[in-house]
Amino acid sequence: MKFSLLSDEPVSAPEGDLLGAGTAARQLATLIHDSRAATPFTLAVDAGWGMGKSSLMCLVRAELTPREDVSTVWYNAWSATGADVLEGLIKTVLMKFDKRLLRRALHQLSQHGPLIRAVLATLTVVASPFGLAGLVDRLWRELSVDPRARATMRDELKKLAEEWARTTPDRPGRLLVVFIDDLDRCAEDTVLAVCEAVKAYLDLPGLAFVIGCDRSVLGPSGLLRDLGPAGSAFMEKIFQTSYRLPVAGGEDLRAYVRDCAERAGVRDLLDDAMVNLIADRSARNPRRIKRLINGFGLECSLNPVWTGIEPEAVIRTLLLQHLYPEFYRILVASDASAHTANAGREFLEYDTARRVLSRWAEPGPETWRATVSSVSGHRLAPPDRERPDDWEAVLGRLEEQLPTVYPALARDRDFVRLVEEWLRLAQADDLVTQLQQGGATPVVTVRVDAEPPAGGGRRPDEGRSEDRPEGQDGVRYDDIRILWVDDHPANNRAYVRELEELGAEVVLAEDAVSAERMFARGAVDLLVSDFSRGLDPDAGLDALARWRERAIFTGPAVFFTGRVTPARERRCLELGARIATDGRSLRRHIDRACAEIRQSRA
Numbered sequence: 287m288k289f290s291l292l293s294d295e296p297v298s299a300p301e302g303d304l305l306g307a308g309t310a311a312r313q314l315a316t317l318i319h320d321s322r323a324a325t326p327f328t329l330a331v332d333a334g335w336g337m338g339k340s341s342l343m344c345l346v347r348a349e350l351t352p353r354e355d356v357s358t359v360w361y362n363a364w365s366a367t368g369a370d371v372l373e374g375l376i377k378t379v380l381m382k383f384d385k386r387l388l389r390r391a392l393h394q395l396s397q398h399g400p401l402i403r404a405v406l407a408t409l410t411v412v413a414s415p416f417g418l419a420g421l422v423d424r425l426w427r428e429l430s431v432d433p434r435a436r437a438t439m440r441d442e443l444k445k446l447a448e449e450w451a452r453t454t455p456d457r458p459g460r461l462l463v464v465f466i467d468d469l470d471r472c473a474e475d476t477v478l479a480v481c482e483a484v485k486a487y488l489d490l491p492g493l494a495f496v497i498g499c500d501r502s503v504l505g506p507s508g509l510l511r512d513l514g515p516a517g518s519a520f521m522e523k524i525f526q527t528s529y530r531l532p533v534a535g536g537e538d539l540r541a542y543v544r545d546c547a548e549r550a551g552v553r554d555l556l557d558d559a560m561v562n563l564i565a566d567r568s569a570r571n572p573r574r575i576k577r578l579i580n581g582f583g584l585e586c587s588l589n590p591v592w593t594g595i596e597p598e599a600v601i602r603t604l605l606l607q608h609l610y611p612e613f614y615r616i617l618v619a620s621d622a623s624a625h626t627a628n629a630g631r632e633f634l635e636y637d638t639a640r641r642v643l644s645r646w647a648e649p650g651p652e653t654w655r656a657t658v659s660s661v662s663g664h665r666l667a668p669p670d671r672e673r674p675d676d677w678e679a680v681l682g683r684l685e686e687q688l689p690t691v692y693p694a695l696a697r698d699r700d701f702v703r704l705v706e707e708w709l710r711l712a713q714a715d716d717l718v719t720q721l722q723q724g725g726a727t728p729v730v731t732v733r734v735d736a737e738p739p740a741g742g743g744r745r746p747d748e749g750r751s752e753d754r755p756e757g758q759d760g761v762r763y764d765d766i767r768i769l770w771v772d773d774h775p776a777n778n779r780a781y782v783r784e785l786e787e788l789g790a791e792v793v794l795a796e797d798a799v800s801a802e803r804m805f806a807r808g809a810v811d812l813l814v815s816d817f818s819r820g821l822d823p824d825a826g827l828d829a830l831a832r833w834r835e836r837a838i839f840t841g842p843a844v845f846f847t848g849r850v851t852p853a854r855e856r857r858c859l860e861l862g863a864r865i866a867t868d869g870r871s872l873r874r875h876i877d878r879a880c881a882e883i884r885q886s887r888a
Contacts, residue, residue: 289551289583292576296340299348304542305534305572307338311345314529318346318494319353322461325451328484328495328524333531336573339498342531343465346496356461357382363480364468371479375466376443376487382462383450444490451492463494470503477504481524501528534572539565543575552583555597563598567605567704578608599717602708610701612691615867618721619848621818626663628718629689630705635660636688637696643669643681660684686853761877764789765884768876769810771795771826773819778846781869785876798829805838811883812876813843817854827857834861842879846872 300308314329321327333339350356359382361375451460466484469477484495534542543561547553556564568574581604585592592600607614617629626632639657641647649657649671658668661680664687669680685693695701708714763785772778773796782792793810795801797819804810819825826845833839843863845854850865858865864879866872 289587290549291580291583292546292550294573294576296338296344298341298344300345303341303345304538304545305338305341306538307342307345307531310529310531311342312349314342315346315349318463318496319350319356319461322355322451322459322492322494325461325491326489326493326495327526328497330501330525330528331496331498331531332501332528333498334500334502334571336571337531337533338572339531340467341572343467343496343498347463347465350463355459356463358463358465360465360467362467363472363476371476372483372487375464375480375483379462379464379488379493383446440487443487447490447492460492461494462492463496464488466495466497468499469497470499485524497525501525533570535570539570542572543579546576546579550579550583552579552586555582555586556601560597560601563601563605567609567700569609574608578604581608595713595717596711599711599713602704602711603717603721605704606708609704610695612689612867613695613701615848616689616691617718621823621847621849627722628709628715630709630714630718632660632663632688633692633695633705634702634709635663636684636692637702639684640681640693640696643677643684645674645677664688687851690850690852690855761880762789763876763880766811766880767791767793767809768812768814769793769795769801769804771798771801771813771815771829772846773797773816781846781872798825798832801829802833802838805833810839811841812879813839813841814872814876815843815845817845817847817849824857827854827861830861830863831857842882844872844875844879 297303297307300311303311318329331339331343347358347360350358359378361378363371451462466480469480472480484497488495540561543556543564544553547556547561564575564578568578578601582597582601585600585604586597606617613629613633619629626635635656638647638653639660642649642653642657647653654671661684662668664684666680666683666687669677711717766789768785768790770778770782770792772794775782775794775796782794785792793804795804813830815826815830817824817826822828830839830843843861844866845858845863846866847854848867850867855865864875866875
């Protein structure tokens with residue numbers, strides 16, 4: 287099989303449109319063009335992450351470009367930060383105006399004061415675009431330090447735009463459409479700088495803005511939640527109208543999946559049922575579909591463990607990994623505190639127990655057996671079928687011993703159905719065993735684009751690197767001694783190697799007895815530990831409690847696990863320990879602990 291990765295570039299031409307966005311693009315382009323007499327105005331293309339905002343905007347731009355009375359410019363807000371955005375966006379617009387008009391405007395500005403005259407006196411306006419760009423750059427630097435000149439600039443920009451867009455008997459009014467993409471992925475100061483540029487400086491005749499963003503992220507409960515009432519009202523004024531991008535579906539989405547599979551080289555492995563599965567379970571999100579097919583292709587081409595595994599099993603496993611990463615970490619973690627080695631079965635038993643003990647479902651023979659199994663399997667007294675008034679308390683005790691994400695996942699019925707379907711596969715239990723042994727863990731997972739965190743802002747590139755420590759740039763541990771206690775030390779080999787490369791001295795122990803020998807041999811600055819060992823689900827916590835009580839170790843401690851429960855969180859809080867669930871959070875906790883260690887030494 288010859289596999290190739292799919293890129294995340296948006297669709298830029300009608301022939302690449304497989305999701306039916308072309309019709310909407312043509313209609314929006316016509317609307318924008320026919321509304322040029324109503325400029326200035328701002329149109330938001332509103333959709334969630336990965337749903338095709340950039341592609342629709344590219345198609346709208348492609349529809350507008352052939353029109354003689356329309357100019358377009360593309361500005362990616364994510365490429366600049368803070369004050370650079372205000373400068374960059376204004377200069378981007380200026381460079382689209384005629385050089386002759388810009389020279390005339392600069393000449394007129396020279397009459398407003400010695401500052402401007404001094405600038406113009408030192409510059410030579412040449413015919414090349416680079417000469418003009420240099421002039422605009424220098425002029426901006428001078429204007430940005432003089433509030434009076436910036437006020438003048440707003441007035442002159444308006445005159446310049448009016449002249450550029452002017453309607454004459456032999457020429458209709460011209461239109462400049464500014465496309466601003468990825469606004470909802472920016473930090474708060476960048477968003478506010480873009481809005482300031484659009485509303486305070488570029489609210490000009492002849493200009494229309496098309497801004498791609500998720501309006502919910504920019505709302506009061508999202509990225510800009512700290513804005514006061516006046517700031518929120520200002521944000522509302524930015525957008526005159528919004529087009530909410532509809533979710534793709536039907537045959538268009540299936541055709542998109544087939545095309546992605548064809549380009550990736552895995553089409554022969556996906557029958558119609560698999561195509562439907564990918565389309566339905568990827569939340570009908572084009573970017574997630576690309577990510578899933580990239581992961582599928584990499585797995586099938588690079589990981590020999592999947593030989594003999596049905597494509598459906600691979601796809602369903604990758605769906606869990608991509609759509610529900612917290613559960614996937616629990617699934618691949620081998621933990622003695624789990625009622626069953628298969629977290630999927632443990633979750634479904636809990637889901638049944640939750641519905642029965644909450645009295646949402648009748649306690650029939652099968653559901654009652656699953657409820658008793660779920661409760662008893664976590665070393666709790668089973669519920670009394672004749673005393674339903676006590677069931678709620680039993681459920682509370684059960685949830686204390688289960689991963690913290692289970693209640694939220696149980697409310698997601700799509701997730702529940704996905705796990706049910708996954709466990710019906712004949713190879714499900716073998717798959718879990720391989721995942722826990724690391725054999726079927728993805729060799730590489732390419733994220734064509736990292737999903738931004740809720741509330742906007744930049745996010746570091748992820749992929750399988752989420753399981754590799756990543757921390758603050760430049761942090762080193764040359765004077766730090768770390769004791770890592772885990773009965774399966776081979777699982778942590780990559781993390782230990784990276785800590786050692788950063789200068790730390792890492793010593794290993796497989797149980798509490800050997801750990802205490804390490805304490806006796808020399809001072810330990812930081813403890814990294816697992817929770818469970820063998821059949822004891824709390825071995826790591828009990829050991830730390832003894833060491834604290836006997837003053838054997840009083841320093842910072844981090845528990846590294848894929849399984850976090852409320853009971854474990856509570857005990858860690860009592861013992862002054864932290865919990866890390868992946869490589870990134872592990873490194874973050876180690877960075878913080880090292881800072882505390884050095885501060886205490888000082």
